[in-house]
Amino acid sequence: MDEKDRILLQELEENCRTPVSELAVLAEVSEQDAQDRIGRLEAAGVIRRYGAVVDWERSGDGNVAAVIELKVSPERDFGYDRIAERIARFPQVRSLRLMTGTYDLQLLVAGSSMHEIARFVAEQIAPMDRIRETATHIIMKTYKENGTTFAGREEVERLPYSF
Numbered sequence: 001m002d003e004k005d006r007i008l009l010q011e012l013e014e015n016c017r018t019p020v021s022e023l024a025v026l027a028e029v030s031e032q033d034a035q036d037r038i039g040r041l042e043a044a045g046v047i048r049r050y051g052a053v054v055d056w057e058r059s060g061d062g063n064v065a066a067v068i069e070l071k072v073s074p075e076r077d078f079g080y081d082r083i084a085e086r087i088a089r090f091p092q093v094r095s096l097r098l099m100t101g102t103y104d105l106q107l108l109v110a111g112s113s114m115h116e117i118a119r120f121v122a123e124q125i126a127p128m129d130r131i132r133e134t135a136t137h138i139i140m141k142t143y144k145e146n147g148t149t150f151a152g153r154e155e156v157e158r159l160p161y162s163f
Contacts, residue, residue: 001046004029005037009046012038014147016050053148057141064138065094065110066117068125069103071133080104083130092120103135114138 007027011018024034041047056063075082080098084105088096095108107125111117117136126134142150 001041005041008034008037009041012047012050053146055142055150057150063110063112064114064117065108065142066114066139067137068107068109068121069099069135069137070105070107070125070131071102072104073130073132074104075130083128086128087125090120090124092117103133 004027008023011023011026020031020034020038023038024031027034027037029037038047072080072083074080084096084098087093087105087107092109092111093107094110097106098104099106109117109120111120117138121134121136125131144150
């Protein structure tokens with residue numbers, strides 16, 4: 001991977017719908033070379049998926065999201081990998097990370113209500129072997145997601161005022 005690939009990756013991460021012709025200009029390569037490079041990055045698993053950043057609050061969908069932190073006892077010879085693989089299989093889990101600090105794993109979970117998330121944690125996550133402790137944080141408002149700002153102040157036109 002070289003600097004041209006990095007430029008393509010940065011641009012695709014910013015906006016995956018950028019036309020190949022624009023990507024080629026930004027990376028200073030031909031369109032065919034840009035297409036070939038992207039194909040190689042996809043085949044190598046560097047580009048995992050293309051997607052959209054959705055503002056679910058504006059869509060009117062009543063989804064609730066939560067950050068779940070877990071203290072986990074690592075498994076001999078496998079560390080955190082096996083428990084993470086099991087947790088990642090749940091469709092409610094949007095992301096899963098190994099962290100440093102007080103907790104070991106961090107999950108981003110989505111559900112239709114706080115009750116659904118609470119039930120998921122209580123019935124599916126907490127009873128798992130090796131889970132020692134959970135902490136659930138309901139996300140009240142998203143200001144920025146994957147580099148996209150959501151909550152900008154609405155510009156209010158102020159009336160001129162003079163004495």
